Amino acid sequence: MLKYQQIASDIEKYIVTHELQQGDKLPVLETLMNQFAVSKSTIIKSLDLLERKGIVYQVRGSGIFVRRHRRKGYISLLSNQGFKKDLEEFQLTSEVLTLDTVKPPEEAALNLNIEPDEDVFYLKRIRYINGQTLCLEESYYRKTIIPYLNTEIAADSVFKFISEGLGLKVGFSDxxxxVGKLNETEAKHLGLKQNDPALRVETVFHLTNGQPFDFSKITYNYMQSQFFIQANNYYG
Amino acid sequence: MLKYQQIASDIEKYIVTHELQQGDKLPVLETLMNQFAVSKSTIIKSLDLLERKGIVYQVRGSGIFVRRHRRKGYISLLSNQGFKKDLEEFQLTSEVLTLDTVKPPEEAALNLNIEPDEDVFYLKRIRYINGQTLCLEESYYRKTIIPYLNTEIAADSVFKFISEGLGLKVGFSDxxxxVGKLNETEAKHLGLKQNDPALRVETVFHLTNGQPFDFSKITYNYMQSQFFIQANNYYG
Known part of the structure; x- marks a missing residue:
């Protein structure tokens, strides 16, 4: 972790432990510089990171303010770390239905931008939140990038293994x-009825070097799915 | 528009007109500096903005690459400009059902962080895409910030009026x-059946100074709603 990332994390902790609320003003730059004993450019980089993460907003000529609007129990759609990070207060478990080496179906090959004869891991699992079905997930991982997976890892957190076990850096995702209706199989897996509402999310995850490594298709149990998105306006 | 924003916009146009694809490498910094006749710090700020907007990704030690993965017809959930911008290739119209000055209902007052006796505009409209219902929208605008609205504006684009007519700057949003099921009224407005899938999106829009000015509740026609989200990983 770089210095400015560490300071950003410290400021975030400060906001949480002091129970600062949306709109509360942070100390001025000079005070933060002294408090954390770092240079102005480091503090500026830290605050910029916190702004991107949606922890603060900066008002030109006025100061830095706390941004904090999460409703309890909402999953952030923009956290790229899988669910584990958002749902720490919940009991999250997985049941692995399939873990296999296969040739990718056409949509997976297209989204991963690979040849149809390249080996991928196919993982199908049901995820549970506090014992209720949260979603049905199918993922395709490139074996050239993630050479190893087992059921134990798949039942816990593949992303944790990828970053901590393999040392890979997860970058952007699309x-x-x-929204549609559940088919019979999905309904059975989720414990719902056929034609009940279905939220389907397809994601292409990339490493920081731009390589797609995971194409996942998730169908959520509509009764358990509340999502939170923070948007910044970079278009003005 | 500041210099670096102008350059960012020029680079974006360059990517589009040259039909660059995801993963295509942009010229190196020095070339871009010469091409646009600006300083290194300006180019860096421009590229940083483009990265935040999801137009490029930067790989340390390797270069700047094009990020371009939109599927046709998907609405970006993170564009803060209302739909107009995303759906330019479509015919987008609105039918205004109600436009009135009211006292905010409790949830609106809470989300806008205002007193229950402050006046707000209440706007209810159905939005159509290519003649099909796209969504049913209810919005509450603070009259202290948006003192004027009329049916003509509401039938076109309120956000366009806010930024171009009132000169306000739209900032972040939550x-x-x-996902749930449509009730009878919603179904009627959307031309769907009761208990059909409903995607409900509540948004609190803020000005760049952090003030919430619009609380909106949208219920989408599931048959017309495909959304696109670009996520960056600022958590590593």
Whole structure:
């Protein structure tokens, strides 16, 4: 972790432990510089990171303010770390239905931008939150990037293994959302009825070097799915 | 528009007109500096903005690459400009059902962080895409910030009026998504059946100074709603 990332994390902890609320003003730059004993450029980089993460907002000529608007129990759609991070207060478990080496179906090959004869891991699992079905997930991982997976890892957190076990850095991702109706198989897996509402999310995850490594298709149990998104306006 | 924003916009146009694809490498910094006749710090700020907007990704020690993964017809959930911008290729119209000055209901007062006796505009409209219902929208605008609205504006684009007509700057927003089933009224407005899938999105829009000015509740026609989200990983 770089210095400015560490300071950003410290400021975030400060906001949480002091129970600062949306709109509360942070100390001025000079005070933060002294408090954390770092240079102005480091503090500026830290605050910029916190702004991107949606922890603060900066008003030119006025100061830095706390941004804090999460409703309890909402999953952040933009956290790229899988669910584990958001749902720490919940009991999250997985049941692995399939873990296999396969050739990718066409949509997976297209989204991963690979040849149809390249080996991928196919993982299908049901995820549970506090004992209720949260979602049905199918993922395709490139074996050239993630050479090893087992059921134990798949039942816990594949992303934790990828970053901590394999030392890979997860970068940006592209997500596609659609709402539809559950088919019979999905309904059975989720404990719902056929034609009940289905939220389907397809995601292409990339490493920081831009390589797509995971194409996942998730169908959520609509009764358990509340999502939170923070948007910044970079278009003005 | 500041210099670096102008350059960012020029680079974006360059990517589009040259039909660059995801993963295509941009020229190196020095070339871009010469091409646009600006300083290194300006180019870096421009590229940083483009990275935040999801137009490029930067790989340390390797270069700047094009990020371009939109599927056609998907609405970006993170564009803060209302739909107009995303759906330029579509015919987008609105039917205004109600436009009135009211006292905010409790949830609106809470989300806008205002007193229950402050006046707000209440706007209810159905939005159509290519003649099909896209969504049913209810919005509450603070009259102290948006003192004027009329049916003509409401039938076109309120956000366009806010930024171009009133000169206000739209900043960040907080969105909450939930999937459920349509009630009878919603179904009637959307031309669907009761208990059909409903995607509900609540958004609190803020000005760049942090003031919430619009609380909106949108219920989407599931048959017309495909959403796209670009996520960056600022958590590593």
């Amino acid at each position: 997500m596609y959302l659609q | 969105m909450y998504l939930q």
